[in-house]
Amino acid sequence: GQQVKQSSPSLTVQEGGISILNCDYENDMFDYFAWYKKYPDNSPTLLISVRSNVDKREDGRLTVFLNKSGKHFSLHITASQPEDTAVYLCAAIMNQGGSAKLIFGEGTKLTVSS
Amino acid sequence: EAAVTQSPRNKVTVTGGNVTLSCRQTNSHNYMYWYRQDTGHGLRLIHYSYGAGNLQIGDVPDGYKATRTTQEDFFLLLELASPSQTSLYFCASRDSSYEQYFGPGTRLTVL
Numbered sequence: 339g340q341q342v343k344q345s346s347p348s349l350t351v352q353e354g355g356i357s358i359l360n361c362d363y364e365n366d367m368f369d370y371f372a373w374y375k376k377y378p379d380n381s382p383t384l385l386i387s388v389r390s391n392v393d394k395r396e397d398g399r400l401t402v403f404l405n406k407s408g409k410h411f412s413l414h415i416t417a418s419q420p421e422d423t424a425v426y427l428c429a430a431i432m433n434q435g436g437s438a439k440l441i442f443g444e445g446t447k448l449t450v451s452s
Numbered sequence: 453e454a455a456v457t458q459s460p461r462n463k464v465t466v467t468g469g470n471v472t473l474s475c476r477q478t479n480s481h482n483y484m485y486w487y488r489q490d491t492g493h494g495l496r497l498i499h500y501s502y503g504a505g506n507l508q509i510g511d512v513p514d515g516y517k518a519t520r521t522t523q524e525d526f527f528l529l530l531e532l533a534s535p536s537q538t539s540l541y542f543c544a545s546r547d548s549s550y551e552q553y554f555g556p557g558t559r560l561t562v563l
Contacts, residue, residue, distance in 0.1 A: 381542055
């Protein structure tokens with residue numbers, strides 16, 4: 339089954355508003371959580387990440403919130419701009435015996451309308 | 453930032469054809485990965501490796517082989533290509549910090 343899940347395939351936000359993207363995971367052995375930004379036919383680029391010992395991390399307009407008990411993490415983008423329009427992928431890593439693989443959600447398409 | 457390159461960038465083959473996709477990273481990362489991207493599925497892990505000569509099976513390995521010849525080079529092999537393998541393929545590498553960097557992608561079409 340899907341170990342990392344983004345339940346909303348799309349989201350539309352007004353310019354200047356807050357975009358909130360959500361991700362749920364199944365296994366509490368995940369210890370690294372990340373958000374990637376992707377344009378159509380381009381490769382994903384890392385936006386922001388946290389380890390499991392941190393509940394929140396800010397970087398400019400971006401904030402990641404991690405809720406370990408709820409197996410949920412989210413990305414908040416403040417002052418959303420049209421150039422934020424893209425697909426956002428959440429991802430998580432479970433490190434087992436030195437073999438770690440990044441598992442992705444299916445993506446949420448964010449549209450920021452002006 | 454890590455430099456990851458892929459070749460070819462576009463490839464068209466026929467059903468039953470033999471295809472090799474190449475990936476090279478120049479930042480001495482130990483881990484390298486092959487993903488495919490399909491509408492409705494996001495990025496799915498095919499194979500990965502944590503060093504030269506090492507190979508780990510990913511989540512969708514059927515129909516694919518891979519080989520890590522050096523720390524820099526990771527190849528994905530389709531020995532009998534099928535139309536279901538038409539996709540956009542991404543290679544990635546990462547170091548021990550978990551930050552993963554992707555190549556530009558290879559678009560493969562199997563007719």
